[in-house]
Each structure stands twice: as C-alpha cells, then as structure tokens.
Amino acid sequence: MTAQLRFRNLTLGYDRHPAVHHLDGAVAPGSLTAVVGPNGAGKSTLFKGVVGVIKPLAGQIERNGVAPEDIAYLPQIAEIDRTFPINVYDLVAMGLWRSKGLFGGISRRDRDTIEHAIAAVGLTGFEQRPIGTLSGGQMQRMLFARLLLQDARVIVLDEPFNAIDAKTCSDLIELIRRWHGEQRTILTALHDLELVRTHFPETLLLAREPVAWGKTADVLTPDNWVKARQMCEAFDDQAHACAVEAA
Amino acid sequence: MLYDALIGPFLEFEFMRRALVSTFALAFGAAPIGVILMLRRMSLMGDAMSHAILPGAAVGFLLAGLNLFAMAAGGLIAGFIIVVGAGLIARSTQLKEDASLAAFFLISLALGVTLVSMKGTNIDLLHFLFGSVLAVDDPALLLVVGIASVSLVVLALIWRPLVLECVDPGFLRSVSRAGGPVHMAFLALVVMNLVGGFQALGTLLAVGIMMLPAVTARFWARDITGMVGTAIICAAVSGYAGLLLSYHAGLPSGPAIILVAGVLYALSVAAGPVGGLIWQAVSRRHLEA
Numbered sequence: 001m002t003a004q005l006r007f008r009n010l011t012l013g014y015d016r017h018p019a020v021h022h023l024d025g026a027v028a029p030g031s032l033t034a035v036v037g038p039n040g041a042g043k044s045t046l047f048k049g050v051v052g053v054i055k056p057l058a059g060q061i062e063r064n065g066v067a068p069e070d071i072a073y074l075p076q077i078a079e080i081d082r083t084f085p086i087n088v089y090d091l092v093a094m095g096l097w098r099s100k101g102l103f104g105g106i107s108r109r110d111r112d113t114i115e116h117a118i119a120a121v122g123l124t125g126f127e128q129r130p131i132g133t134l135s136g137g138q139m140q141r142m143l144f145a146r147l148l149l150q151d152a153r154v155i156v157l158d159e160p161f162n163a164i165d166a167k168t169c170s171d172l173i174e175l176i177r178r179w180h181g182e183q184r185t186i187l188t189a190l191h192d193l194e195l196v197r198t199h200f201p202e203t204l205l206l207a208r209e210p211v212a213w214g215k216t217a218d219v220l221t222p223d224n225w226v227k228a229r230q231m232c233e234a235f236d237d238q239a240h241a242c243a244v245e246a247a
Numbered sequence: 248m249l250y251d252a253l254i255g256p257f258l259e260f261e262f263m264r265r266a267l268v269s270t271f272a273l274a275f276g277a278a279p280i281g282v283i284l285m286l287r288r289m290s291l292m293g294d295a296m297s298h299a300i301l302p303g304a305a306v307g308f309l310l311a312g313l314n315l316f317a318m319a320a321g322g323l324i325a326g327f328i329i330v331v332g333a334g335l336i337a338r339s340t341q342l343k344e345d346a347s348l349a350a351f352f353l354i355s356l357a358l359g360v361t362l363v364s365m366k367g368t369n370i371d372l373l374h375f376l377f378g379s380v381l382a383v384d385d386p387a388l389l390l391v392v393g394i395a396s397v398s399l400v401v402l403a404l405i406w407r408p409l410v411l412e413c414v415d416p417g418f419l420r421s422v423s424r425a426g427g428p429v430h431m432a433f434l435a436l437v438v439m440n441l442v443g444g445f446q447a448l449g450t451l452l453a454v455g456i457m458m459l460p461a462v463t464a465r466f467w468a469r470d471i472t473g474m475v476g477t478a479i480i481c482a483a484v485s486g487y488a489g490l491l492l493s494y495h496a497g498l499p500s501g502p503a504i505i506l507v508a509g510v511l512y513a514l515s516v517a518a519g520p521v522g523g524l525i526w527q528a529v530s531r532r533h534l535e536a
Contacts (some may be wrong), residue, residue: 069422079417085470086414097422
C-alpha cells in the first residue's frame, strides 16, 4: 500500500539548527497516529513541515496525492485575532475555502452543511456570537467545526486539547474517531498519554530524532520514554555541521 | 431659510457641487479601506503612506507644473516604491514593517517639502499639504470618481481573502497562496485613494477622510459590514457638513471637512452604542445569562 505521507531522512528546523533530525518513516492512509514527546521534541515543527509552512533543511516529505493546501491543519497557537468583528458562523464558513475559493457563492446546501458542522461541535445557538466572546473550549469547538467543513483527507492537529476541559475533550475526540471511521489520515500531537493509549492505534515518539514509531502499546514503554527525555537535548549555539550523510 | 443654508450653496455654485461630488466619491472609496486598515492595526500606516506620496507629486510638479495627471502619476509611483521598499526591508531585515515605513515617510516628507519649495511658492506648498477641494475641475473629478469606482470593484473581488487575512492569517496561508497578492492589491488601493484625495484634501489631510470615519464606525457597528456602511455615511456627512461650514463661516474647506469628521468621532467615543464612554459609565444591571 502506498503511504499517505512518507518522510525520507527528513530534517526540519530553524536557522540551520535541526528540530526534527533524520526522520524516516511512513504514515499509512486512514491511520490515526498520536505524536508524543517532551516539549521541544519537534512535534510542532514536524507538523509545520507536513503542511508546507516550513521547508525541509534536508531530506523530503512525500505527500501522495495531496497538495499541502489540501491538508487541514490546526496549529497549536492559532493566529486568530479575537477582537476582529466576525461571528462564529462566518468564521466556520471559511472552512469551505477549498470548494468555494475566492469568489464561490454559499448556496442553501452549503448553509445546511455549515449548520450541521456547528451542531456537530455543540455550538448551535452561538452562530451570531462575535468570536471574541467565546471561551477557550468554545473557540476550540469552533475551530473543529471549521476543520469539519474543510473535508480534508489528511488532518493535522497540534495539541488540540491543551487547556480544554474533560467534556469538550471527549466531544472533540468523538469527532476525531468519526474522521478515522471515514478513512481520513490523522496526525495529532498530544501530551495526555492515557488519551493516546485509549484512542490512538499508532504512536510516533519523537525527541528531535524518532525514538519509536508503531503500535501504541509497543511505543509507550518506560524505556522509550527515558530515552526520549535524554535525547531531547538543548539547542546548541556552537553546534557543528551535521555529519550524517544527506540522502 | 433652512433651504438657503443647507442646499442653496450647492445649487448656486458649480464649484460647490463639484466639491460635494468629489468628497462623496472619496467617502465611497476611502472609508471602507480605512475600516480594513483599522482592523489590521495599520491605522498609522495610512498616515505614513500619505506622506510618502508627497515627493512623487512634487517631482510631477517640478516637471510639469500644476498638472493634475503628472502629480497623480508621481504620487502613485512614489507610493508604490515606498510600499514595496518597506515590505522588502521588513522581509529581509530585522526591522518590522511599521518601523521601516516610519523611516521612509519621514525622509519622503522632508524631500517632498524641499522639492515643492525649489520651484513653487508657499501657496503651492499649502495646496500640496492641505489640498483645495473648491478648485476641483472636471479632470480631477473624473480621477477621483474613477479611483473610487476601481476601489469598490477591487475590494469586492478581494474581500474574502482580505477579511480572512485579518482574522486568521495562518489559516489563509494554509489553504491558499492568495495572501501575498491580495495584500499588495490592498496596499495599492490605499495608495490610489490617497492620491485621489490629494487634490481635494492634500497629502496631510487625505488620510483623514480615510481613517476618522473608520474609527468612528467602530463605535456604531459590531460586524465589519455595518462598520463599512457607517464609515461611508460618516465620511459623506463630513464632506457635506464640512463644505457648508466652510461656505458659511469662511473656513478653509479641507480642514473643515476633516474637523467635522473629528467632531463625529468625538461624539461617537462619548455616546456611540458599541462601547461608548457614556454607556460604560451608566451601570445597568447585568443580565441573567
């Protein structure tokens, strides 16, 4: 089977300093993968590389059959201007960008789709509220509604459950499981290992370099976790050029 | 009596009618752009741009005298050079865009005033800085109306990505590459409208009809559509009332228009229904839910 995403000796980073170092591996189509690791392990950097926000320092990312624009991406810290005078409905509607583009009209059917997405995240009744009046959890629900509309084959979620209460978290997990049932490929960065064990079949343990990647139960062992902590050494200003052969 | 005061001057004098139409056209073109500038926290950027077009207009003046098209072309060229230059410097150095714009516009203002003074008189300089809306002739009127029409059409075309880039630039980047071109098109509109306002209000005041109605609108509307509508009405009312004020009281017309816009702003800060000071001071009982 062709992989949905394949990393070939991938190195990503900033100012030549690697944050993800020599990553090899493949994400199968329709798989649900948790990406775990200590802070600074390169989870967000990997995701930015996957959606094309940053270019690899070395190596390649193959995205079989999807353009970077077709990947739905929820960044860890959304750049949303919460004081902007726009309501929940209009912001969620922007998820239709891929099918509507710059000029496409919003039809009656699209309106139904938008209403459904808002209902699916439990925000019915909030359509006309300015986004600045939402709580943190409601904001995250709204962003999930927008992801629903994006209808993407590959979905990348960067720590979607940070500072989110248990109820919201379990509601949003349900959406992720629904996407998984629809054979979408999902990568999610997480810190809550219980959540990973319960809901995510595959796990990538990252500590700048990949520590382990495979079935969640095989990856999340105490040994691997200790290894990850040790490998996640600090960014070194005096670092020498990496000697590992470039592919 | 009331008729004489409010409508008479416009029926009697052609230059008043021309001035009125040109301020209305400016209202339709510039006010929506001002709203976007305000929402992007680029309010002072319009100010910087308006100074930046001065040396261009001045070069036009040096080459061709008080020729409208030479000055407008010079202003447009200078404006675009500054926009692109500031953008490039911001992208390739540590300096943020506002800092490089500040550097550019101070240099431009000094250069512009020097250039105008080399050939012209102080009257010319006053015309450059503060405009002369009562001297708007047919070609100038056509230019202003043409710019307003182009602005409205282009704004309609780029509205969706423009708004999205204000709310959630990260999302726009992830779904589309339109962000960069749309931003440039928008900056071009800013420059064009300032050049359009230049003949009527001068380089220093043209930005007033763009920004004052926009910040006023924030106190009247909660969504962006309402803000754009309020800003246009507010700018048009300022034009009309300002011209009347200058006619009856013998005040210079450009500053009178901007002063009226300023009064509307002050009233809105005090009593505007969305976050006006009076409403904040009145303590009404909080709601049940």
